[in-house]
Amino acid sequence: MTIRDIKDKLGCRQAAGTDKMLEREITGVYCCDLLSHAMAKLDHGNLWITVHTNLNVVAVASLTDAACVIVPEGIEIEEQTIAKANEKQVAMLSSTKTAAELSYEIISLLRKAG
C-alpha cells in the first residue's frame, strides 16, 4: 500500500511533496501529538497523524524517516512548514476527517491489504 493509495481512498489533499514521493510503500500508521513520543515511536515508512503544523513536525518526520505526515480536521498547514517539507522531502497530506477516523480507516485498509 502506497501513500497514493491512502490519499485516493481517504480523499486526502496533498499539501507537500512530489508525485513521485507518493509512490512510497507505507509500513504502518502512528498517531500522537507529543513530539518526543512520536520521535521515539515512529518507524521508517510510517504515516504519522498529528494536529501540529509547525516546523518541528517536518524535523521529526525527516529524522525518523516517516513516509508521510497527515494533518486531520482540515487544519491549515503553515506556509513555512510546507516549504520546509518540500525542502526536506517530507510528504504531507491534509484531511477533513478526525485523527481517530483516519487511524481507523488506514488500519482497516492496511489489514485488508494483508
Added chain:
Amino acid sequence: MGQVIIRDFDIPADDFLAAGEASSAVRKLLSQLGVAPDRIKRTAIAMYEAEINAVIHGHGGKAHVEIRGDKITIVISDKGPGIEDLELAMQEGYSTAPDSIREMGFGAGMGLPNIKKHADELVINTEKGKGTAVTITVYF
C-alpha cells in the same frame, strides 16, 4: 571505519526553523557511512532531543560531533541557566518549558529521559547560571 570524522554545528537560540538541522546532517552522514539503521535512529533521537533542549532552555549553543571507530560522541553545550535539579529533570513528565513551547508539541518532560533511553552513554554537566553540556555516545 578507521577514519575520524569531526563536525561542529551552531545551534541558534529560539530558532525553530533551524532546530534539527544538526541532527539531520549527522543522520545523513551516518547513513552515508553505512551505519545500521537502528543505531542511526538512536543517535538521531538522542541528538535531536538535546538540540531542542538547547534551543528551548539554553539560548542556543553548539554541537560537537566525533565519529571514531565503532562509536559516535556528540557534545551539545549551551550557556543557558543550567539545570536546577538534574534528578528531577531526568524524571519522565517533569518539565520547565513554558506554554508557548508546549503548544508546539514539546515540553512533555520526555527530552532527557528519551536521550537516556536511546544513548548508550550519557553524561550531563550542568552548572546554575553557567550552562549545560550533554555528552551522548552511541556504539555502532
